[in-house]
Amino acid sequence: MPERVHVIRGRHRVTSDLGRPLRAPAVAIGNFDGVHRGHQALVATTSRLAHAAGGQAVVLTFDPHPAQFFAPALAPPMLTTLERRLELLAEAGADAVVVEPFTTEFAALPADRFIAEVLRGDLDARHVVVGWDFTFGSGRQGNATMLASEGARLHMGVSIVPPVMVGGLVCSSTKIREFVLEGRVEGAAMLLGRPFELAGRVVHGAERGRTLGIPTANLDPEGDLLPKPGVYAAWACRVDAAPPPRLRAAVSIGTNPTFAGEGRGASSAVTVEAHLLDFDGDLYGARLRLEFAGWVRAQRAFSSADDLVAEIRRDILRTRELLP
Numbered sequence: 439m440p441e442r443v444h445v446i447r448g449r450h451r452v453t454s455d456l457g458r459p460l461r462a463p464a465v466a467i468g469n470f471d472g473v474h475r476g477h478q479a480l481v482a483t484t485s486r487l488a489h490a491a492g493g494q495a496v497v498l499t500f501d502p503h504p505a506q507f508f509a510p511a512l513a514p515p516m517l518t519t520l521e522r523r524l525e526l527l528a529e530a531g532a533d534a535v536v537v538e539p540f541t542t543e544f545a546a547l548p549a550d551r552f553i554a555e556v557l558r559g560d561l562d563a564r565h566v567v568v569g570w571d572f573t574f575g576s577g578r579q580g581n582a583t584m585l586a587s588e589g590a591r592l593h594m595g596v597s598i599v600p601p602v603m604v605g606g607l608v609c610s611s612t613k614i615r616e617f618v619l620e621g622r623v624e625g626a627a628m629l630l631g632r633p634f635e636l637a638g639r640v641v642h643g644a645e646r647g648r649t650l651g652i653p654t655a656n657l658d659p660e661g662d663l664l665p666k667p668g669v670y671a672a673w674a675c676r677v678d679a680a681p682p683p684r685l686r687a688a689v690s691i692g693t694n695p696t697f698a699g700e701g702r703g704a705s706s707a708v709t710v711e712a713h714l715l716d717f718d719g720d721l722y723g724a725r726l727r728l729e730f731a732g733w734v735r736a737q738r739a740f741s742s743a744d745d746l747v748a749e750i751r752r753d754i755l756r757t758r759e760l761l762p
Contacts (some may be wrong), residue, residue: 443528446536449498460534462493464565464595465557467572469611470499472517473526475631476569476602476609483599484567485531491748493564494533499523500540501506507540514615515662536561548668549575565595566605604628606715621666633729636661636710637677639668640721643709646697647720650747652754654690654711655721657728664708667692669734669753671760674714677725686715688750688757689728695739696746715754732760 446455453459466484485495505513509727518526520537527535538544538556542667552575555564561699566589574580582598589596604611617625618634626634630713636659643656655674670689675682689712702709714721734756740746 442625443524443532444534445524446534447539449538449556450535452536452560456534460494460496460562460701462491462564463496463534463561463673464488464491464493464534464567465496465498465561466497466567467574468569469503470497470523470527471503471611472630473523473530474609474611474614474629475604476599478530478631479602480567480599481527481530481532483597484565487565487567487595487597488506488533490562491662495531496561496563497518497527497532498538498561499527499535500538501694502540502738504545505542507545515728516613517611517614517618517634517661517663519637519660520533546576549584550588551575553585556702558592558594561731563594567597567599567747570598602744615663618663618665621668621712621733623665623670624732627730633673633731634665635727635729636664637725638710639645640724640726642722643711644694644697646694650743652713652747652750653711655726657710657712659710664710665691665730667708667737669737670730671732671734671757672712673729673731673761675729675749676721677727679724682727684729685717686757686761687728687733688715688753689713690729690737690753692737695737695744698739710711713750713754715757734760 440702444456446452464487465479468631483496488495503516524535557566568582568585570582572582586596605628607613614626614629623634638657638659640655641658668691672687672689673684675684691708691710693706693708734753740749
């Protein structure tokens with residue numbers, strides 16, 4: 439994470455964590471799952487307003503996501519982990535990120551108290567930046583229009599950022615999840631402003647790839663959301679290496695149907711296996727990030743291991759074509 443960003447674990451810890459109050463802050467508010475192009479526009483607006491006034495660009499976000507708090511069984515899978523969200527917010531231009539614990543007490547705050555106590559009181563916000571569809575307060579009783587009205591009364595600036603459109607689509611975390619679940623990673627990248635990615639530790643798997651002469655790195659994903667089962671072209675980089683080299687990879691996501699019921703490693707669990715092109719080395723225990731660039735083919739069972747190997751070699755050729 440860029441060193442300049444300050445991460446504050448809760449609004450009540452601002453002074454203790456920083457050693458001083460925030461400096462003339464402009465505050466962007468949201469969940470920021472994925473930190474897509476729409477989120478980036480909010481942070482960019484906040485940064486511009488804050489720095490023009492000699493202040494700090496601050497992001498107020500929440501953990502857990504309110505949807506996970508209110509209905510964990512029905513909550514959508516998150517596009518990014520909290521750690522990655524913080525990194526991306528820093529890259530987008532935040533000087534400080536306040537991660538507010540989303541608790542029963544916090545969820546019960548009425549909208550007017552959220553403005554008076556959280557924004558004006560705890561954060562001393564001079565300007566607030568929200569999206570056009572922003573809601574807040576107990577029962578979602580507050581919206582962007584109310585915030586603007588109260589902001590004028592309290593001499594606190596409010597900017598409402600309109601929807602960001604790309605290719606005729608509104609950038610939203612919901613639409614990005616839809617693209618990912620359909621295997622349309624190019625569409626997800628279009629709205630994210632960067633490739634959809636998975637990160638995690640490389641762990642031991644069934645080691646069939648090595649037996650077949652095409653070794654793979656088996657990833658234990660840190661995030662909640664996996665693309666539709668299939669084979670993808672992706673860039674792979676070691677998160678724990680400096681600088682991290684980027685390598686082309688043919689990535690298989692699925693249940694290994696060709697070997698269903700064959701004992702070790704055979705299960706209905708979805709696995710993420712990456713064959714790194716032009717690489718020979720030991721990655722066990724390394725943190726790997728896969729940046730998905732394109733769809734290669736659907737998952738399917740093959741009649742023999744030889745047929746599977748022949749298809750994988752075609753997958754590798756296709757990956758080279760997609761990632762020249």
